[in-house]
Amino acid sequence: MKTSRYEEAGVNIDKANALVEAIKPIVTSTYKRGVLTEIGGFSGLFALDTDQYKEPVLVSSTDGVGTKIKIAIMANRHDTIGIDLVAMCVNDIVVCGATPLFFLDYFSTGVLENDVAQAVISGIANGCKQAGCALIGGETAEMPGLYRAGEYDLAGFTVGVVERSKIIDGSEIGVGNVLIGIASSGIHSNGYSLVRKIFFEELGLGVADEIPGLDGVTVAEELLRPTKIYVPIVLHLLKASAPIKGIVHITGGGFFDNIPRILPASCKAVVRKGTWPIPPIFEFLQEKGSISEEEMFRTFNCGIGMILIVPEQDAKDVLFQIQAMDEDAFPIGYIDPRRDDEPQVVLEDI
């Protein structure tokens, strides 16, 4: 068959169509009640169950995985970066109490490699299953001239729903409330430009090298650990009517930028260092990268990926419920009154 002019320009529609066929079973494996269409139409359709909601509020978020994607490319391991993509989005919507409904992905690359794309989308489907949302759409863009050979970028979008009266917005946070930190699975997906600078430029390590002092864990293993998806934990607690006043996703900006997003102006969060174990990777980064403590907590999750704020008298019970799900959680601080000239987040030594 004659090569088309569009193909000569670097875009192969047939290959893209073959990809759509190949990922169909992966994508449909995420479907759940509400999904109305198969992949391939102009859009994804999802029927909202209006019996369940008196005043349904749609909650949506978009995110990428930052330059963690460069690690996946360097290590040529593409099957988990999709989990990160889903995690970054769904963790942003579950903090207001929303149940994720569906997800869409945007995958753009210089030259479409179907095996890479398929691995990425398998990871996305895996993440969607963990979060209980359906992958109902996506765009695969072949953009010769924008991305270098072998490189790609990812964006994710999710929509969830919450009953209006049950939105968790932090407005009920009060003095004396306790901060419960739920463990992270590693660096998650923030701060990777700094991580890469330290590992590759300054320490001269390669992705296959073991990280000194980390028990034989390789750079690729540690840096590609998928971001934890907190949706099942949070929704389980909410279903059990846990009295959660606020939830914080420790995403870009760490403790200092994220906790204030939901904190009333009259409150400050006192985070007590030493109340949870800092995973070795963060100590390694701080030491080798000569990063100040302040910057560590402004850039990384430092071992805590999500914080629940609960009344003091309920803290033990919530901790117990989380631990009963085999998850690590710790009382990491408390809410104090705040004057206008004080910061909203304070680190305290114990």
Place this chain on the structure above:
Amino acid sequence: MKTSRYEEAGVNIDKANALVEAIKPIVTSTYKRGVLTEIGGFSGLFALDTDQYKEPVLVSSTDGVGTKIKIAIMANRHDTIGIDLVAMCVNDIVVCGATPLFFLDYFSTGVLENDVAQAVISGIANGCKQAGCALIGGETAEMPGLYRAGEYDLAGFTVGVVERSKIIDGSEIGVGNVLIGIASSGIHSNGYSLVRKIFFEELGLGVADEIPGLDGVTVAEELLRPTKIYVPIVLHLLKASAPIKGIVHITGGGFFDNIPRILPASCKAVVRKGTWPIPPIFEFLQEKGSISEEEMFRTFNCGIGMILIVPEQDAKDVLFQIQAMDEDAFPIGYIDPRRDDEPQVVLEDI
């Protein structure tokens, strides 16, 4: 102030925060009833008006603008590419009859330039206003090492709603129905890798050059014409109870790949060439690029950006209604019976 280690690694959180402040008034100008939050939380919230819908179906789409983005970068003109981004998404959801509710954008770049980002987001807000949807979220990612200096990529995501019984899915398309084509505003946002190859590699033109034979129009002007947003036209017709059986967005894959998406297997679409004026840019591309007619209709919109399929007896009235909105529309073909061995889209000379 001491430069942070994260900043040394190429990521500037303060600059990103300054951008968020700068775009706030632009973003909030798109707000409408239903929007519950200001920008800055973990997510965007939108209250669904359940009184208006018995069985609300959420319709969502994600898309990018392909390498049209390279033209914006080459021409250093960033204020309209956001219109394209919105158009590509909302045109995909309005085809099933959905009213767009909200939009989110993902903007990733090598080094954040706030004036560029602000221009891009102004374009997105402009597009959102045209489509009647609120810009309720977005992500700006600074990814040194993935994008070249001065380059960026965009992904968009929209959610709309349609009453389940009113979904337009093409299943009621019947033999004898008429194809009404609504004019495009230009190349829209597909086929740009080929367009760039022809203009820049083969013809050696620059973005500031006039296109030979196109009345003094420059390359940048023609190639950056914003994609038409068909939402107001389609929603106006649906509100007036126009009996529309199917709607096709002529997006990537042109006539040949898009019309079949909604066509029953027993039908074929006969597109009658010469029933509408092919804009000069497409004739220029076909001639200078030595592109076959088949490939033109598989890659470009060739002057028709959206097709409505209506019963023959209603065609005149629908045409009249569209023209009354000062839009160009033409009866460009009809639906014929199809045998299993026949193609779904046929070009016919008049």
